[in-house]
Amino acid sequence: MKYNQLGNTGVLVSELCLGTMTFGGNGYWKAMGELQQNAVNDIVKTAVDNGINFIDTANVYSFGESERLLGQAIKSLGLSRDELVIATKVRGRMGEGKNQVGLGRFQIMQQIEGSLKRLQMDHVDLYQIHGFDPITPLEETMRGLEDVVRSGKVRYIGCSNLAAWQVMKANGIAEKYGWTKFISTQNYYSIAGRDIENEIVPMVQDQHMAILPWSPLAGGFLSGKYTRDNKPEGDSRRLEFNFPPVNQERAYDIIDVMQTIGEAHGVSVARVALAWVLAQPAVTSVIIGAKNTDQLLDNIKAVEVSLTNEQLEQLDQVSGNPKPYPQWMIQRQSSDRLGAYNFTPPSIVVK
Numbered sequence: 001m002k003y004n005q006l007g008n009t010g011v012l013v014s015e016l017c018l019g020t021m022t023f024g025g026n027g028y029w030k031a032m033g034e035l036q037q038n039a040v041n042d043i044v045k046t047a048v049d050n051g052i053n054f055i056d057t058a059n060v061y062s063f064g065e066s067e068r069l070l071g072q073a074i075k076s077l078g079l080s081r082d083e084l085v086i087a088t089k090v091r092g093r094m095g096e097g098k099n100q101v102g103l104g105r106f107q108i109m110q111q112i113e114g115s116l117k118r119l120q121m122d123h124v125d126l127y128q129i130h131g132f133d134p135i136t137p138l139e140e141t142m143r144g145l146e147d148v149v150r151s152g153k154v155r156y157i158g159c160s161n162l163a164a165w166q167v168m169k170a171n172g173i174a175e176k177y178g179w180t181k182f183i184s185t186q187n188y189y190s191i192a193g194r195d196i197e198n199e200i201v202p203m204v205q206d207q208h209m210a211i212l213p214w215s216p217l218a219g220g221f222l223s224g225k226y227t228r229d230n231k232p233e234g235d236s237r238r239l240e241f242n243f244p245p246v247n248q249e250r251a252y253d254i255i256d257v258m259q260t261i262g263e264a265h266g267v268s269v270a271r272v273a274l275a276w277v278l279a280q281p282a283v284t285s286v287i288i289g290a291k292n293t294d295q296l297l298d299n300i301k302a303v304e305v306s307l308t309n310e311q312l313e314q315l316d317q318v319s320g321n322p323k324p325y326p327q328w329m330i331q332r333q334s335s336d337r338l339g340a341y342n343f344t345p346p347s348i349v350v351k
């Protein structure tokens with residue numbers, strides 16, 4: 001397991017982060033997984049025993065149950081809180097009330113208290129906004145986040161599912177007032193979903209932020225058990241819950257190539273899919289999900305898969321997207337500035 005700097009901070013996080021969306025299984029979240037305390041303890045122990053020091057949850061996962069089960073697991077297993085980097089999120093709906101959702105100061109102040117109580121912790125290391133709130137001014141959100149940092153309840157702040165301009169606007173506001181800036185962005189990124197390469201990845205590279213990819217197996221679709229001819233039996237999430245959206249015909253072409261590469265390495269398709277995300281520039285820590293310890297161990301072993309340049313090229317050919325405008329124009333115009341200067345002046349004919 002490698003450890004990477006969490007953006008431009010002094011914190012080192014494992015290149016795999018344990019996702020906890022499979023914990024609890026309340027209501028809407030039932031399809032993700034219904035792991036209860038014993039199973040959660042096994043997952044957390046397996047992750048930590050294998051070098052994972054970074055764990056991601058959210059207030060909204062199973063409406064608080066994921067945080068509660070995680071906090072209890074850390075306590076029951078006797079894990080050192082100081083060795084773990086714990087991330088959670090705020091924004092999602094936590095009740096029926098008009099104000100039990102969003103990113104106003106009102107919600108941030110209330111929700112951090114709820115998260116800390118459920119996690120049985122006095123601080124979280126990374127507090128992420130789970131998405132954009134179209135009605136709260138960004139100034140209010142950034143000031144609310146600054147205050148939870150200053151209070152000692154939060155060490156760093158991050159964002160998730162924002163457009164690049166929204167991240168830059170928020171960080172610009174924070175900089176203007178001397179407040180804490182987002183150090184990370186959590187986004188959907190898989191070999192079948194490469195949209196963030198257009199705006200988010202270049203922004204992150206320019207700003208020295210961290211990218212934390214979520215659903216690196218597209219919710220299990222890229223694990224190898226879904227092929228053109230086969231679907232898994234049982235309670236696999238993607239059978240009933242089509243999220244994140246995937247162009248399935250295109251994904252099957254990618255899975256075919258991953259199968260061949262997996263056979264060459266003697267490893268599962270899931271490991272190839274994760275190894276591809278791990279190999280992408282600017283990726284800090286890939287957030288993996290698992291319903292049981294077999295899946296988790298399979299996924300953890302992805303860190304041992306080293307894809308050759310030729311295999312990366314094959315995967316790029318089957319999964320790459322044409323650059324949208326203005327990226328293709330930026331690339332075209334940049335070649336004149338980034339390549340070797342080789343200007344041949346037009347011949348001037350003076351009569």
Ligand SMILES: NC(=O)c1ccc[n+]([C@@H]2O[C@H](COP(=O)([O-])OP(=O)(O)OC[C@H]3O[C@@H](n4cnc5c(N)ncnc54)[C@H](OP(=O)(O)O)[C@@H]3O)[C@@H](O)[C@H]2O)c1
Nearest residue numbers: 019020021214215216217218219220223236237270289298
């Ligand atoms: N910020 C956000 O908006 C956001 C959104 C989504 C997720 N997340 C974070 O990202 C984490 C990971 O997301 P995800 O759960 O969607 O990740 P994922 O890796 O794309 O999907 C995980 C699911 O794939 C299946 N699976 C995993 N490993 C497998 C293996 N080796 N073999 C066969 N099947 C396997 C399991 O489902 P089945 O057994 O049911 O098929 C598992 O629950 C979440 O826990 C959460 O922390 C964040």
